[in-house]
Amino acid sequence: MATVEVDQDLCVGDQICASMEPEIFEMRDDGLAYVVDGMGELEDEAMIEAAKEAADACPVDAITVSE
Numbered sequence: 819m820a821t822v823e824v825d826q827d828l829c830v831g832d833q834i835c836a837s838m839e840p841e842i843f844e845m846r847d848d849g850l851a852y853v854v855d856g857m858g859e860l861e862d863e864a865m866i867e868a869a870k871e872a873a874d875a876c877p878v879d880a881i882t883v884s885e
C-alpha cells in the first residue's frame with residue numbers, strides 16, 4: 819500500500835501529473851493539482867508505479883508517494 823499526496827504549496831499547476839495519470843491526479847478550480855478522491859491510498863502495484871512516475875516527472879517535487 820502507498821499513500822499519495824500533493825503539496826499545493828509547491829505545485830505550480832503545469833498539469834504534468836494530471837495529464838500523465840488522470841486516474842490519480844486532477845487539476846481543480848484553483849489551478850493546482852490534487853489527488854483524486856479515493857486515490858490517496860493505492861494498493862495496486864501498477865497504480866503505485868504510475869504515481870511514482872508522475873512524482874518523478876513533477877518539476878517541483880510536489881508529489882509524495884510513501885510506502
Ligand code: SF4
Binds near residue numbers: 824877
Ligand atoms: S506535476 Fe507537480 S507542479 Fe505539475 S501540476 Fe502536478 S503536482 Fe503540480
